[in-house]
Amino acid sequence: MTNLLLNIDAGTIDWSRAQFALTAIYHWLFVPLTLGLALIMGIMETIYYRTREPFWRDMSVFWQKLFGINFAMGVATGIILEFEFGTNWSNYSWFVGDIFGAPLAIEGIIAFFMESTFVAVMYFGWKKVSAGFHLASTWLTGLGATFSAWWILVANAWMQCPVGCEFNPDTMRNEMVSFWEVALSPFAVGKFCHTVTSAWIIGAVFVVAVSCWYLWKRREIRLATQSIRIAAIVGLVASLAAAFTGHISGQQVAKAQPMKLAAMEALYNGGTAQGLTAVAWLNPLEQPDYTNDSEAPLKIDMPYALSIMATDDPHGFVPGINDLLNGYTTPDGHVEPSIDEKIVRGKQAITALSEYREAKKAGASQEVLDAQLAILKENMPYFGYGYIKNKHDVVPSVPVNFWAFRIMVGMGIVFIVFFTVIILLTFKIPYVSVITRRLLATVGILPETETDSYNIARLPSWHYLLAIALVPLAYIASESGWLVAEFGRQPWTIQDMMPTWVAVSDLHSSSVMITFFIFLVLFTVLLGVEINILLKQIKKGPEYESASLNDK
Numbered sequence: 001m002t003n004l005l006l007n008i009d010a011g012t013i014d015w016s017r018a019q020f021a022l023t024a025i026y027h028w029l030f031v032p033l034t035l036g037l038a039l040i041m042g043i044m045e046t047i048y049y050r051t052r053e054p055f056w057r058d059m060s061v062f063w064q065k066l067f068g069i070n071f072a073m074g075v076a077t078g079i080i081l082e083f084e085f086g087t088n089w090s091n092y093s094w095f096v097g098d099i100f101g102a103p104l105a106i107e108g109i110i111a112f113f114m115e116s117t118f119v120a121v122m123y124f125g126w127k128k129v130s131a132g133f134h135l136a137s138t139w140l141t142g143l144g145a146t147f148s149a150w151w152i153l154v155a156n157a158w159m160q161c162p163v164g165c166e167f168n169p170d171t172m173r174n175e176m177v178s179f180w181e182v183a184l185s186p187f188a189v190g191k192f193c194h195t196v197t198s199a200w201i202i203g204a205v206f207v208v209a210v211s212c213w214y215l216w217k218r219r220e221i222r223l224a225t226q227s228i229r230i231a232a233i234v235g236l237v238a239s240l241a242a243a244f245t246g247h248i249s250g251q252q253v254a255k256a257q258p259m260k261l262a263a264m265e266a267l268y269n270g271g272t273a274q275g276l277t278a279v280a281w282l283n284p285l286e287q288p289d290y291t292n293d294s295e296a297p298l299k300i301d302m303p304y305a306l307s308i309m310a311t312d313d314p315h316g317f318v319p320g321i322n323d324l325l326n327g328y329t330t331p332d333g334h335v336e337p338s339i340d341e342k343i344v345r346g347k348q349a350i351t352a353l354s355e356y357r358e359a360k361k362a363g364a365s366q367e368v369l370d371a372q373l374a375i376l377k378e379n380m381p382y383f384g385y386g387y388i389k390n391k392h393d394v395v396p397s398v399p400v401n402f403w404a405f406r407i408m409v410g411m412g413i414v415f416i417v418f419f420t421v422i423i424l425l426t427f428k429i430p431y432v433s434v435i436t437r438r439l440l441a442t443v444g445i446l447p448e449t450e451t452d453s454y455n456i457a458r459l460p461s462w463h464y465l466l467a468i469a470l471v472p473l474a475y476i477a478s479e480s481g482w483l484v485a486e487f488g489r490q491p492w493t494i495q496d497m498m499p500t501w502v503a504v505s506d507l508h509s510s511s512v513m514i515t516f517f518i519f520l521v522l523f524t525v526l527l528g529v530e531i532n533i534l535l536k537q538i539k540k541g542p543e544y545e546s547a548s549l550n551d552k
Contacts, residue, residue: 011509013501016088018319019516021486023081025479030074030530032478035149035196036203036234037067038142043230049135052543062542063207064138066534068123071115071145073530077523088512094491094505098164100155101175103183107151112444115144118312149199150192157188160485161256167380169373174497176449183490186250191485192246196236198478201415204235205467205474208422210538220541223246229426236419242412247309253317253488254310255334257495260392263401265306266296270320272331276309281405284399289537290321296402321398325391339391346386349379384497393499396490404480404487411477418470433437450525 015107023315041063048056082104085093093100121137122131131136158164164181165174176182209233211224253260262270268290280299282288288296304314311318317330327338337345388394489495493503 008172009509010501011453012507012512013504015512015516016504016507017500019086019512019519020081020084022449022481022516022519022523023077023084024486026527027074027077027271028082028479028482029527030070030077031149032202032475033070033200033206034067034145035073035142036201037063037070038145038203039200040203040207040231040234041067041229041422045135045138049131053132056223056429057126058544059226062223063227066123066210069530069533069537070313071119073526078183080519084210088128088505088507089493090505092498094173095498095503096165096494099174099182100161101160102176102179102227103154103158107148110548111144111147111151114147115141118144125525138347140396146196149196150224151333153192154185154188154486156181156224157185157191159492160191160489161185161187162494162497163187167376169353169376170360184236187256189322189503189520190245190249190252194242194249194481197241197245197413199366200238201235202474202478204231204238204419205370205415205470207231208235209471212467213538214252214541215459216461216464218481224540225426228422231424232419232426235415238415239412241418242260243416246409246412250309251312258319259321259324260396260484261310261397262319262324263396263488264348264405264484266299266321266398266402267306267318267320268295270318270323270328271327272307272317273315274310276300276304277304280402282399282402284403286397286399290395303545321395325395335344336395339388339394342385343388343391345382346384346388348386349376349383350386352379357540370504381496381516384392384492384499384502387489387502393491396488400487401484404483407480408484410479411473411480415470415474415477418467470550 041060044056044063045060049061078263085100118137118140121134122141125134125137161176163185164178165178166177167173168175182188197257206308207227209228211220211231213219214224250261261267266282266288267274267277268288278297278300280296282296306318307316308314310316316461319328319336324336325339327336327341329335352372352375356376359368390512490500491501493500
């Protein structure tokens with residue numbers, strides 16, 4: 001680590017990052033739908049188990065088929081993603097393999113085998129096992145997928161906020177000292193809850209969209225209306241939960257990654273009683289001159305909201321980009337050093353580590369070794385800064401974080417409204433439902449003739465097309481969340497510990513570039529195949545035990 005890859009080809013770093021981002025983005029197209037459909041189809045089969053009505057069994061089978069198509073594609077891209085840690089980021093894997101490898105190993109040994117075992121029972125065991133055992137297999141398949149997400153997110157959360165580890169100067173590795181501190185860190189719990197609830201939103205939007213397509217085509221009426229009701233409830237609960245868990249995640253980011261929060265808000269100069277930006281104009285293609293600008297132009301904010309989100313105090317102190325670059329003192333007296341000072345202390349840690357290893361190799365006394373270890377331990381929190389050449393390198397892309405965050409939050413609000421309206425309309429809640437329908441008729445969303453004798457299966461076509469259009473928007477919102485998570489922590493592979501140019505493998509950039517385009521073609525083909533199979537299965541529709549069941 002003392003002289004590791006400081007002269008590595010910049011192209012290798014860029015192409016390695018691009019390849020990993022490509023794989024992660026494509027993988028995340030499949031994962032949230034898997035998690036979302038798992039919950040919804042589990043609810044449907046539970047209703048079948050309680051009622052033993054064949055319609056609910058047929059309904060469960062239909063959505064399980066769509067789940068299976070998506071599940072297979074997610075497995076393929078996920079395996080490639082894990083392999084890239086060894087191929088493209090071998091120095092990272094070597095440096096923290098004792099920590100990072102543990103959750104990934106558990107995910108592969110327990111969660112993945114749990115999924116693969118019970119998914120077979122779920123698909124092929126309908127007439128071979130009892131209804132109770134089959135129901136358990138369906139829920140355990142979804143639970144296995146959720147466990148997989150848990151351990152992967154534990155690994156990712158550790159990169160964002162490393163805990164439960166100590167650096168061993170003799171092995172030159174970070175070693176785990178507390179498994180449970182890694183596995184149950186607040187950052188990991190918050191990230192898991194926010195990610196999984198956002199996945200449930202995508203599953204709910206997908207089910208509503210497919211059902212609306214059936215209503216648009218005037219077919220599968222009962223399946224469509226019942227599916228919309230279940231998905232709308234799941235979607236509303238998930239949307240509200242995502243908002244709550246997002247608030248918790250925001251507080252954790254404020255503590256562990258304040259530069260990310262400052263970039264998300266385009267907050268150049270912080271202070272107390274900070275407002276949360278609602279809208280502002282920020283050039284999406286250019287990093288702003290935050291050293292001269294006092295704030296983003298045309299900014300409208302919600303007073304005190306950012307301080308509340310970050311500190312639970314309307315007058316809480318939130319540092320801006322310049323505060324973090326130049327150092328600051330909080331109102332309670334905490335002194336945060338400047339990036340320049342952190343760079344100096346990081347280089348002291350690197351030098352102490354190098355001298356310790358040389359002294360030990362030369363057989364120096366324990367007193368000499370302890371002196372170097374003391375310097376290393378004192379400056380170890382800033383170890384990664386020793387590889388930073390310019391303090392401005394620690395500022396992530398402000399436009400990407402700013403706009404991606406607003407896309408995510410804005411679409412979250414849209415989904416809360418969307419699912420609320422569906423529930424009020426489809427369940428026909430007395431008084432509230434009538435008032436809602438008449439209000440929607442007033443603004444032109446419902447025809448006047450539908451306000452009292454409302455039927456979701458007889459709406460104009462554009463209502464259904466609007467619901468279908470929300471599917472890509474849901475994915476854009478979800479991917480935007482990951483853009484904030486990953487772009488916001490740049491340049492760090494491990495926060496404050498290892499920048500990307502130290503973590504990358506010693507490869508020629510042309511090799512990574514070639515595999516990037518190979519993966520681009522492969523993943524695009526896989527995505528096209530999945531969409532084609534899904535559309536064919538949706539067009540084919542469910543298979544009913546009795547043809548009359550669909551009309552009931």
